[in-house]
Amino acid sequence: MDVAAEPSAAARHSFTVNLSILFGELPLLERPAAAAAAGFTAAELWWPFGEQYDPSEAELDALRKAFTDAGVRLTGLNFLDDLSWGARGAVSVPSERDRFRANVPVTVALAASLGTPALNALYGNRVEGVDPAEQDALALENLVLAARAAHGIGAILLVEALNRPESPDYPLVSAAAAVEVVDKVNAATGLGNAKFLCDLYHLARNGEDLAAVIDTYADRIGHVQIADTPGRNEPGTGELDFEDLFARLTAAGYTGRIGLEYRPSTGVSADSFEWLAREHRAAVR
Incomplete structure (x- = not known):
């Protein structure tokens, strides 16, 4: 796809920019304003406080103020994931059980204060010496808890597949594996608010x-997230045909947001x- 050409299919979707990976050259609290300056009105975040599962009220207030002052809505937020050390989430990790459960009300309260409609709970890595069945049982317990908490503020719970490389x-390295977990959570809660986070980059890297x-x-x-493959950069820098993918999402009836979760190829977000033409960057819903 020609990066200078606006894919007409993109105009039918609403976009949100992931501020944990984009504008990473700036301090976190400056990124919402930078996103607004680039024309975006919606953004999402991985868990932004590192190892802190219960940050101070001053830290939470500063983050809220950064978004409200910029006029940017936080449309997606991860529960505790601490990606800085490669944990890939906490819900299935026995040693993280208490920290994850203590983090759930903190995350939900932050989301509620910013009108955030989607919360992502990364599953967590397999732990050497722990029975995978034990991890899966713990994950289901934790995801049920998170889904119920999200439902309390009218939000959905997202479950994501990552790429094996x-x-x-x-x-969870396939769409089928992630959807199986989604279905189990919904069966356990009866709420129907657990959903599949369809990250097209991760799925493409897995050969799906x-x-x-x-x-x-x-x-x-x-929710849908995108980056081009194989470099995880912006559309037009790799192998994926985003005009076709956006059109397929429309045809399939997807009306949610598309999260831009890529690294800028030049290092300048x-x-x-x-x-993406500037007039299509502002979220329409």
Whole structure:
């Protein structure tokens, strides 16, 4: 795809920019304003406080103020994940049980204060010496707890598949595996608010047929994230045909947001949005 050409299919979608990976050249509290300057009105975050599962009220207030002052809505937020040390989430990790559960009300309260409609709970890596069945049982308990808490503020709970090359110890490395967990959570809660986070970059790195994933799981997709492959940079720098993928999402009835979760190929985030016309960057819903 020509990066200078606006794919017409993009105009039918609403975009949100991931501020944990984009504008990473700036301090966190400056990123919402930078996103607004680039034309975006919605953003999402991985858990932004590192190992802190219960940050101070001053830290939470500073983050809230950064978003409200910029006029940017936080549309997605991870529960405790501490990606800085490669944990890939906490929900299935026995040693993280108490910290994750203490983090749930903190995350939900922050989301509620900013009108955040989607919360992502990364599954966590397999732990050497621990029975995978024990981890899966713990994950289901934790995800049920998180889904109920999210439901209390009208939010959905997202479950994500990652790619095996980058996350070899993460067990959910296919759309089918993530959707299976989603279905188990919904069966346990009866709420129906657990959804599949369809990250097209991760699925492509796993060799999945993206068109088939969209067609098969459209009714379970709660959010979509994108980056081009193989470099995880902006659309137009790799192998994926985003015009076709956006059109397929529309045809499948997907009306949710698309999260830009890529690394700018030049290292300068503001220069990585040429593929998306400025008039289509502001969220329409």
